[in-house]
Amino acid sequence: MPENVSENAVLEPPKAPTLLQLFTVFxxxxxxxxxxxxxxxxxxxxxxxxxxxxxxxxxxxSLSQFLPGPNTVNLSIVFGSRFRGARGAAVxxxxxxxxxxxxxxxxxxxxxxxxxxxxxxxxxxxxxxxxAGLLIAVTAKMALPLFxxxxxxxxxxxxxxxxxxxxxxxxxxxxxxxxxxxxxALAWWRATR
Amino acid sequence: MVAxxxxxxNTNTLTNLAVQFTILxxxxxxxxxxxxxxxHRLAVxxxxxxxxxxxxxxxxxxxxxxGPNVIIVTLIGYKAAGLAGAVVATAGMCGPTCVxxxxxxxxxxxxxxxxxxxxxxxxxxxxxxxxxxxSAFVLxxxxxxxxxxxxxxxxxxxxxxxTTRLNPLWAFALAGGLGLIGxx
Numbered sequence: 001m002p003e004n005v006s007e008n009a010v011l012e013p014p015k016a017p018t019l020l021q022l023f024t025v026f027x028x029x030x031x032x033x034x035x036x037x038x039x040x041x042x043x044x045x046x047x048x049x050x051x052x053x054x055x056x057x058x059x060x061x062s063l064s065q066f067l068p069g070p071n072t073v074n075l076s077i078v079f080g081s082r083f084r085g086a087r088g089a090a091v092x093x094x095x096x097x098x099x100x101x102x103x104x105x106x107x108x109x110x111x112x113x114x115x116x117x118x119x120x121x122x123x124x125x126x127x128x129x130x131x132a133g134l135l136i137a138v139t140a141k142m143a144l145p146l147f148x149x150x151x152x153x154x155x156x157x158x159x160x161x162x163x164x165x166x167x168x169x170x171x172x173x174x175x176x177x178x179x180x181x182x183x184x185a186l187a188w189w190r191a192t193r
Numbered sequence: 194m195v196a197x198x199x200x201x202x203n204t205n206t207l208t209n210l211a212v213q214f215t216i217l218x219x220x221x222x223x224x225x226x227x228x229x230x231x232x233h234r235l236a237v238x239x240x241x242x243x244x245x246x247x248x249x250x251x252x253x254x255x256x257x258x259x260g261p262n263v264i265i266v267t268l269i270g271y272k273a274a275g276l277a278g279a280v281v282a283t284a285g286m287c288g289p290t291c292v293x294x295x296x297x298x299x300x301x302x303x304x305x306x307x308x309x310x311x312x313x314x315x316x317x318x319x320x321x322x323x324x325x326x327x328s329a330f331v332l333x334x335x336x337x338x339x340x341x342x343x344x345x346x347x348x349x350x351x352x353x354x355x356t357t358r359l360n361p362l363w364a365f366a367l368a369g370g371l372g373l374i375g376x377x
Contacts, residue, residue, distance in 0.1 A: 068290050187315035
């Protein structure tokens with residue numbers, strides 16, 4: 001595989017992850033993922049393993065978000081299949097979903113049996129505050145590529161999406177219906193200028 | 194009907210879990226958290242698997258446990274029909290959309306250098322970022338409504354995670370500990 005210097009191979013990292021690596025890395029990501037796995041996916045895939053550049057991560061996550069279903073599950077499928085085909089996708093999926101499903105079933109069992117989570121609410125409040133901070137940091141990191149080069153309409157589109165959903169709290173489907181065509185038109189205009 | 198008490202009751206519940214979560218997943222653009230209101234409507238109002246307070250509890254437990262946000266579905270399935278319910282609900286929520294994602298990822302990769310794909314991508318990425326920024330903001334506001342210390346935890350974690358390579362798990366442990374003893 002290293003001898004095959006095709007156009008694609010240049011963009012790929014020097015070593016494609018093995019099936020075992022795919023499994024353990026996604027299992028690790030899922031077990032780190034208190035209050036959401038996205039920040040950890042970024043940290044491990046981009047910063048620790050360097051399997052993706054910041055731009056590639058944005059592209060992959062964007063595709064995963066526009067597909068129906070859970071975002072990071074979609075991301076694990078696309079990422080796993082890109083390196084190791086259908087088996088890679090299966091392995092990343094079970095790595096990401098397996099350990100949490102076991103843990104959450106145990107917690108579900110305890111909850112149905114005892115139904116007391118008051119003591120944990122305090123811990124949850126603290127972790128939620130930290131998780132929000134981590135998501136803010138990763139969002140900022142993911143936004144950096146948008147401001148590179150002579151930047152185009154992208155930062156303004158991102159700002160419009162943030163205002164519509166975050167500040168105005170407009171319903172997601174309507175915002176997407178309005179914003180996606182505008183963003184595509186701007187990108188097309190910029191590419192053909 | 195008291196689901197889970199009889200064989201037919203349980204089978205019905207399992208079928209409902211599979212069908213309802215499959216349908217829900219296919220409309221869930223923007224991830225599992227965007228679909229929470231619809232899950233609430235389904236589990237509490239339509240199917241009667243639990244009451245309002247129980248749903249809130251399950252949401253809290255799912256937040257507290259590690260893993261992707263979608264495990265709230267596993268927990269709803271568990272509450273509705275035990276371990277089989279947990280598996281069936283998770284499979285319904287993830288199975289069909291995984292097939293879609295696999296196929297779409299392959300197609301997307303095939304047109305890597307196509308002009309239309311580069312344009313579509315350039316249009317989609319900023320929308321995605323706007324959405325994530327919005328969820329970060331909404332989560333921070335919800336988490337920091339409690340106290341000044343909660344706000345300080347959010348700000349400190351954001352600053353440390355942005356500027357250093359320190360593992361954020363330390364911030365999580367510290368914040369969880371402070372919360373547990375009732376300071377946050």
